[in-house]
Amino acid sequence: xxxxxxxxxxxxxxxxxxxxxxxxxxxxxxxxxxxxxxxxxxxxxxxxxxxxxxxxxxxxxxxxxxxxxxxxxxxxxxxxxxxxxxxxxxxxxxxxxxxxxxxxxxxxxxxxxxxxxxxxxxxxxxxxxxx
Amino acid sequence: xxxxxxxxxxxxxxxxxxxxxxxxxxxxxxxxxxxxxxxxxxxxxxxxxxxxxxxxxxxxxxxxxxxxxxxxxxxxxxxxxxxxxxxxxxxxxxxxxxxxxxxxxxxxxxxxxxxxxxxxxxxxxxxxxxxxxxxxxxxxxxxxxxxxxxxxxxxxxxxxxxxxxxxxxxxxxxxxxxxxxxxxxxxxxxxxxxxxxxxxxxxxxxxxxxxxxxxxxxxxxxxxxxxxxxxxxxxxxxxxxxxxxxxxxxxxxxxxxxxxxxxxxxxxxxxxxxxxxxxxxxxxxxxxxxx
Numbered sequence: 001x002x003x004x005x006x007x008x009x010x011x012x013x014x015x016x017x018x019x020x021x022x023x024x025x026x027x028x029x030x031x032x033x034x035x036x037x038x039x040x041x042x043x044x045x046x047x048x049x050x051x052x053x054x055x056x057x058x059x060x061x062x063x064x065x066x067x068x069x070x071x072x073x074x075x076x077x078x079x080x081x082x083x084x085x086x087x088x089x090x091x092x093x094x095x096x097x098x099x100x101x102x103x104x105x106x107x108x109x110x111x112x113x114x115x116x117x118x119x120x121x122x123x124x125x126x127x128x129x130x131x
Numbered sequence: 132x133x134x135x136x137x138x139x140x141x142x143x144x145x146x147x148x149x150x151x152x153x154x155x156x157x158x159x160x161x162x163x164x165x166x167x168x169x170x171x172x173x174x175x176x177x178x179x180x181x182x183x184x185x186x187x188x189x190x191x192x193x194x195x196x197x198x199x200x201x202x203x204x205x206x207x208x209x210x211x212x213x214x215x216x217x218x219x220x221x222x223x224x225x226x227x228x229x230x231x232x233x234x235x236x237x238x239x240x241x242x243x244x245x246x247x248x249x250x251x252x253x254x255x256x257x258x259x260x261x262x263x264x265x266x267x268x269x270x271x272x273x274x275x276x277x278x279x280x281x282x283x284x285x286x287x288x289x290x291x292x293x294x295x296x297x298x299x300x301x302x303x304x305x306x307x308x309x310x311x312x313x314x315x316x317x318x319x320x321x322x323x324x325x326x327x328x329x330x331x332x333x334x335x336x337x338x339x340x341x342x343x344x345x346x347x348x349x350x351x352x353x354x355x356x357x358x359x360x361x362x363x364x365x366x367x368x369x370x371x372x373x374x375x376x377x378x379x380x381x382x383x384x385x386x387x388x389x390x391x392x393x394x395x396x397x398x399x400x401x402x403x404x405x406x407x408x409x410x411x412x413x414x415x416x417x418x419x420x421x422x
Contacts, residue, residue: 010179012282012364014172029353030344043183044344045353068354070183070341079179081357082282 004056005037006075011083017053017060024076025052026069035071042071048097048122050086050129051078061086063126065097091130098123135407138400142393149389155221156382163314163375169279170311170368177365184358186341187351188327198348200293200355203326204302209246211269211301212237213292213324215308215366216256217374218275223381225309225317225374226255232319233307237264248301252288252367269300280371285364292363293356296325308366309373315380317373324362327355 007021024035027049035042046069051062064080082097084090101123105116133141191197214233216226233256237247249264251257252272260268272288274280292304304325309317343350 008175010176012173012176012285012361013169015175028344029349033344040342041340042342042344043187043350045350067357068183068350070179077179079176079183 003037005035005073007053007055008075008077009051009053009062009080009083010077011080016062016080016083020056021076022054022056024054024078025050026071026076026078027051027064028069035069035076038073039071039076041073042069044069044071046078046080048094048119048126050126051080051083063090063094063130065094065123065126086130091127094123094127094130098127132403135400135403138396138403142396142400145389145392145396149386149393152382152385152389156379156386159222159375159379159382163372163379165279166368166372166375167311170365170372173365173368177361180354180358180361184327184354187347187354190347191351198352198355200296200325200359201327201351204299207245207303209248209301209303210240211248211250211292211295211304211325213250213252213288213304213306213363214256214260215306215370216251216253216259217370218254218273220255221381222374222378223384225377225381226253226259228317228319229307229309230256230259232321234260234263236305236307236321237267250292250295269295280364280367282360282364285367286360288367289356289360289363292325293359306362306366308370309377311369311372311376314376317377322362322366324359327358 004020004022007017007019007024008015009017022036026033026035026044027047029045029047032049033042033044046064046067048065049063051064053060053062062080063084063086064078065082067078067080069076069078082093084093098120101116101120105113105120108116188201191201212233214229216229220226233249237249240247247264247267248269249260249267250270250272251260251268253274257268257271270291272291274284277284295301296304303323306322306324308320308322310320311317
């Protein structure tokens with residue numbers, strides 16, 4: 001069994017990270033999951049949360065706001081709509097998304113309201129994690 | 132025959148024009164490099180995204196559970212054309228060629244009795260389409276304040292388009308932009324975004340069976356709106372690179388033309404000056420002979 005796999009983190013504007021990873025912790029829409037080499041092929045959507053990548057040379061953490069992850073036995077690709085290194089200077093950008101999400105939640109109704117409110121609470125949680 | 136002074140003035144004015152076009156060419160070259168890099172940096176995301184979507188879409192094709200964004204509203208009466216052009220001119224045929232493609236498309240659709248609505252991105256397209264399709268224009272996105280197009284801009288446009296789709300304003304949406312092939316070649320392109328089409332299903336790796344979490348339908352519902360934003364973004368970036376490429380080529384031409392013109396005018400100037408000198412000499416000599 002291989003003990004490393006290929007990992008890519010890409011955002012719409014550019015590729016953020018590419019390298020060999022031992023494991024990747026993904027904030028999936030249905031709950032967190034950790035992808036390791038030889039994982040069963042899976043596609044999952046992301047909720048706002050912290051993405052932790054254990055690379056061969058250290059661990060990196062990113063705050064992501066949405067998108068999806070494609071996991072295969074050989075590697076993992078995370079396509080994040082927005083991704084910031086998990087550091088306090090990026091809190092402001094995420095707070096901006098929180099405001100957006102709150103306005104969206106206020107105007108949504110029915111099923112959309114639940115989804116929008118979940119998004120708000122996910123982002124709040126993420127902000128707390130980033131302190 | 133213009134006087135010597137007139138010629139001199141004209142040469143000066145063409146020279147300063149050449150300076151300006153030369154400067155614009157160099158600015159465009161610098162911007163082009165950046166725009167090209169941005170377009171390239173965005174490619175991996177778009178490719179991966181389309182790959183996954185193609186796989187998902189193939190699995191859902193024909194199913195009634197497929198989201199509206201994918202299977203369409205079931206008819207194609209109203210078309211939305213999203214025409215993306217530059218905010219500025221002086222870039223050769225760049226804007227006109229996109230508008231020309233959009234216009235012929237629109238005329239064809241009108242000829243078939245369809246309703247056409249136009250959303251313009253970029254000032255130049257709006258101006259050019261105003262004459263023929265003033266009442267079809269339903270909106271305009273102004274990017275003149277934007278220095279570098281980013282995902283936020285694309286998302287804004289996509290959100291606008293999706294809101295109109297949800298409100299039932301149109302059935303089919305097509306993007307018009309210019310694809311960047313090289314500095315000298317930009318190809319105006321039409322791309323349908325709603326209902327979503329995924330052409331590159333040459334995905335041989337489609338044999339891998341994925342687990343979907345949550346289920347396929349939920350993922351598609353979540354991803355399709357993002358797909359629109361992704362496509363808008365790549366169109367915007369391609370357009371930005373094309374615009375600078377076209378401007379660079381146009382300004383290079385203009386600089387060369389100005390050089391040719393200066394050469395011609397200089398020859399003319401020298402000839403007239405020589406003619407004046409010869410005339411004066413003849414007058415002096417014939418005056419001396421008369422004595």
